[in-house]
Amino acid sequence: MRKNALVVFGALIIAVLLVITVAPGLISSRNPIKINLDEKLTPPSWRHLFGTDALGRSLFCRVVYGARVSAAIAISCVAISSIFGVILGVVSGYWSGKTDEIIMRVMDLIMSFPSLILAMAIAAALGPGIKSAIYAVGFVQIPRYARIARSSTLSVKEQTYVTASVSLGDKAYRIILVHILPNILSPLVVQATLGLGSAILTVAGLSFLGLGAQPPMAEWGQMIAEGRSLIVSGEWWVATFPGLAIMFTVMSFNFVGDGLRDILDPRLRGK
Amino acid sequence: MLIPVILGISVIIFMLARVIPGDPARLALGESATPQSIDAMRHEMGLDKPIHEQYWIYLKGLLQGDLGRSIRTNRPVMTDLLAYFPATLELTLTAMVITVVIAIPLGIISALKRNSLIDHLTRLAALAGVSMPIFWLGLILIYVLFYVLGWAPPPTGRLGILSSPPKTFTGLFMIDSLLAGDWAIFWESLRYILLPAFCLATWSLAMLLRMTRSGMLDVLGEDYIRTARAKGLPQKIVVYKHALRNAVIPLLTVLGIIFGILLNGAILTETIFSWPGMGRYVVESISWLDYTPIQGIAIFASVIYTLVNLLVDILYAVVDPRIRIVKSD
Numbered sequence: 001m002r003k004n005a006l007v008v009f010g011a012l013i014i015a016v017l018l019v020i021t022v023a024p025g026l027i028s029s030r031n032p033i034k035i036n037l038d039e040k041l042t043p044p045s046w047r048h049l050f051g052t053d054a055l056g057r058s059l060f061c062r063v064v065y066g067a068r069v070s071a072a073i074a075i076s077c078v079a080i081s082s083i084f085g086v087i088l089g090v091v092s093g094y095w096s097g098k099t100d101e102i103i104m105r106v107m108d109l110i111m112s113f114p115s116l117i118l119a120m121a122i123a124a125a126l127g128p129g130i131k132s133a134i135y136a137v138g139f140v141q142i143p144r145y146a147r148i149a150r151s152s153t154l155s156v157k158e159q160t161y162v163t164a165s166v167s168l169g170d171k172a173y174r175i176i177l178v179h180i181l182p183n184i185l186s187p188l189v190v191q192a193t194l195g196l197g198s199a200i201l202t203v204a205g206l207s208f209l210g211l212g213a214q215p216p217m218a219e220w221g222q223m224i225a226e227g228r229s230l231i232v233s234g235e236w237w238v239a240t241f242p243g244l245a246i247m248f249t250v251m252s253f254n255f256v257g258d259g260l261r262d263i264l265d266p267r268l269r270g271k
Numbered sequence: 272m273l274i275p276v277i278l279g280i281s282v283i284i285f286m287l288a289r290v291i292p293g294d295p296a297r298l299a300l301g302e303s304a305t306p307q308s309i310d311a312m313r314h315e316m317g318l319d320k321p322i323h324e325q326y327w328i329y330l331k332g333l334l335q336g337d338l339g340r341s342i343r344t345n346r347p348v349m350t351d352l353l354a355y356f357p358a359t360l361e362l363t364l365t366a367m368v369i370t371v372v373i374a375i376p377l378g379i380i381s382a383l384k385r386n387s388l389i390d391h392l393t394r395l396a397a398l399a400g401v402s403m404p405i406f407w408l409g410l411i412l413i414y415v416l417f418y419v420l421g422w423a424p425p426p427t428g429r430l431g432i433l434s435s436p437p438k439t440f441t442g443l444f445m446i447d448s449l450l451a452g453d454w455a456i457f458w459e460s461l462r463y464i465l466l467p468a469f470c471l472a473t474w475s476l477a478m479l480l481r482m483t484r485s486g487m488l489d490v491l492g493e494d495y496i497r498t499a500r501a502k503g504l505p506q507k508i509v510v511y512k513h514a515l516r517n518a519v520i521p522l523l524t525v526l527g528i529i530f531g532i533l534l535n536g537a538i539l540t541e542t543i544f545s546w547p548g549m550g551r552y553v554v555e556s557i558s559w560l561d562y563t564p565i566q567g568i569a570i571f572a573s574v575i576y577t578l579v580n581l582l583v584d585i586l587y588a589v590v591d592p593r594i595r596i597v598k599s600d
Contacts (some may be wrong), residue, residue, distance in 0.1 A: 210557045224410070
């Protein structure tokens with residue numbers, strides 16, 4: 001029961017995020033990058049709910065617009081890693097043998113780097129910027145999907161309906177598309193949901209280091225970086241609110257991911 | 272196992288180094304270079320050779336510990352790294368100790384008192400722990416514990432600005448100060464490391480906590496626990512002698528993964544606490560658009576990470592006789 005409450009809570013936050021991603025203007029009428037030096041570093045008040053930053057921009061507005069950036073980041077990262085990961089994993093699991101060996105060794109190799117450090121090296125090589133950060137994080141997370149897709153494919157391809165399809169003379173791509181993919185989808189959906197959260201977290205880290213979003217973009221990690229030096233002079237609100245936004249967003253994806261796992265995999269229920 | 276991994280790592284990083292938009296020779300010489308001098312530089316840097324030959328030269332250098340040269344410090348990256356690494360190592364090891372010392376007991380309590388208030392609280396804290404950016408947590412901790420309450424020292428790095436570091440043996444201030452018998456510096460470095468190490472530990476702490484809890488729950492459901500209970504053994508003996516050992520040993524394998532998480536996190540945490548380790552090296556290099564050190568760090572970190580995982584595997588086989596038997600079969 002309690003667990004369901006958490007899932008509902010997560011889903012609600014995601015719904016709110018969706019709304020402000022599609023229509024941030026509904027909640028905040030200000031411009032997230034307009035500088036107003038007359039109002040710099042004002043603490044939270046009714047006029048500026050989250051206060052203003054060193055350039056007088058409303059933090060509430062920037063956090064709200066940041067949702068849009070984060071949504072774009074999360075979806076693109078997961079799209080990159082899941083598409084490549086699933087293709088590699090299914091190919092690896094379906095054909096096994098040499099192909100499997102090579103693909104999985106390369107995946108192991110990617111995983112032999114601490115993930116943020118590899119993402120850092122890739123983002124630096126591509127040149128700092130939000131796109132580089134997305135490519136880097138998307139790439140680094142490919143093995144997660146590849147491994148899940150491979151192991152699910154391995155078990156699904158032993159099923160009688162696959163054997164039947166093979167003996168009917170169906171082509172491999174048809175077997176994969178019609179029989180294998182739909183049956184390996186649920187663990188991948190769970191992983192993708194959790195992946196949305198971890199993509200936001202990692203890209204925020206890269207932005208914080210200066211390899212991701214560049215000013216004046218309203219990206220949450222970048223906003224925390226802007227508030228960093230202000231924390232020891234007491235202007236806590238600049239870094240705090242974007243951080244809370246990240247935390248609640250990532251937490252929601254984790255709740256919903258766990259919930260999905262319970263729904264899609266009944267064996268784990270009650271654990 | 273180790274050698275192919277290191278070879279593979281070198282290929283990946285070599286390819287990354289070649290992806291860099293722009294000509295490394297032009298970068299090294301600056302804007303005002305003439306085409307002739309750029310050609311000469313390309314020749315000198317070996318950029319006019321075929322790609323496999325370039326890789327071969329790169330690999331030979333790598334095996335001798337040559338990670339390239341930093342444009343910013345004008346020193347070999349390896350020299351810089353060796354200077355910065357002890358600070359990161361001390362932070363990482365301290366965070367690891369904090370992780371293990373807090374997560375395992377809490378996880379066990381959480382499993383034994385399943386669905387109690389303390390169980391719910393620890394699980395919620397663990398969920399929050401994996402969901403927040405640790406660089407943000409670091410800032411909040413500094414604000415509350417240093418700025419508001421004044422309990423923690425300022426985030427100025429490993430020691431106060433007026434203190435001088437102990438004589439170097441290992442580069443780890445806490446060990447060096449003990450070796451030098453300097454208690455004042457020992458306490459000071461302990462005081463300065465606690466907050467960053469705790470901050471760094473949150474993520475791994477949350478993860479290990481969840482794993483300990485579920486591992487302990489699994490073991491408590493095993494037949495031999497029921498047998499022990501049926502024999503009438505007191506709860507204490509069942510928990511400490513039968514359940515604990517079987518639940519904790521598998522966690523050893525996680526230590527390698529935790530080390531990797533901590534290395535990731537160290538880069539971010541150090542930035543917040545002005546900790547003079549690899550993280551600071553990264554950030555300073557990035558702000559100078561000097562990317563050779565970052566590739567160097569990627570190689571360095573992954574080799575260390577691979578070594579630690581190897582060590583953990585060996586350790587696991589030593590501690591758990593079942594693994595040894597399976598492997599020799």
